[in-house]
Amino acid sequence: MTSVLAYGSEWWFAAAASLFAGMVDAIVGGGGLILVPALFSLYPQVPPATLFGTNKAAAVWGTAWAAQRYARHVELPWRSLFVAAAAAGLGSFAGAWGVTQVPADGLRRVLPFVLAGLLVYTLAKKDLGREHAPRHRGRREMLWASAIGGAIGFYDGFFGPGTGSFFVFLFVRVLGYDFLHASASAKLLNTATNLTALGAFALTGHVAWPLALLMALANVAGSLLGTHLALRHGAGFVRRAFIAVVAALIAKTAYDAFLR
Known part of the structure; x- marks a missing residue:
């Protein structure tokens, strides 16, 4: 592992960024x-794969912790979601393999426009995601959830930015969840x-x-802290946070695609 990542003051900046990111x-x-x-700014000399791997090694714990916290307070269709999670994992693996075969440059330029469309739709539909009214049950819900999991999982492995936002939006729009259940x-x-x-x-030593x-x-x-805020303030709060995050994603991905 490169000596640039040895202990130093940068670790505490990275920890602060990780805390805010987890929230x-x-x-x-x-x-x-x-x-x-934040990692790219703190460690410009480190190979990108190592920074991505270190990010995943940190973020997976916060995401898993949030999942179990939500599970204790929000009623979810676990059978459908476990199958969908397996599809998402397989999709992510396929996407990671796919990016080694096909460059992602075209997707990089399209992504800001896709996110902008998602944001405009959410703003136009003021009641979107405020009420929890699932559109499907049983096997049909499982199939739709698995399709979402496989498709966005592939995207996450292939490219990645906005994966959580895409999951949330599609669970709201396709499955009829409110923003709290969709986020959970x-x-x-x-x-x-x-x-x-x-x-x-x-496996490739990039952590x-x-x-x-x-x-x-x-x-x-x-x-x-993030799950506490979401559970306390409900779907309306999560919807507002979703709009803010997607707007920030549009700015970031547009800058990466056209200005950098």
Whole structure:
């Protein structure tokens, strides 16, 4: 592991970024929008794969912790979601393989426009995600949830930015969940995609484990705060957080695609 990642003051900045990212991610997803740029800024000499792997090694704990916290307070269709999580994990693995075969440059330029459309739709539909009224039951719900898991899981492995937001939006729009139930469901699927990606990074030696451990502890602390806020303030609060995160994602992905 490169000596640049040895213990230093940068670790505490990374931990602070991880705490804030864990809070945002627990509420609505999008923690990577905070943590990944922070790592790239703190460690410009480190290979990107190592920074991505270290990010996953920290973030997966916060996401998993948020999933179990939501599970204790929000009633969810666990049978459908476990199948969907398996589909998301397989999709993420396929996406990670796909990105080694096909460049993602085209998707990088399209993504800001896709996110902008998602944001405009959410703002136009003022009641979207405020009421929890599932449209499907049983096997039909499982099939739709698995389709969402596989598709967005593939995207996460192939490219990644906004994965949590896409999960939340599709659970609201396709399955009829409110934003709180959608965010809770997204945590389980996002845990599966993060674990798959982490496995790939770990097997190739692209994780700085000591730094990742400190960041993981901070990420779990942020996750505790984020889930507390979401559960206390409900679907309306999560909807507002979703709009803010998607707007930030549009700015970040547009800058990466056209200005950098």
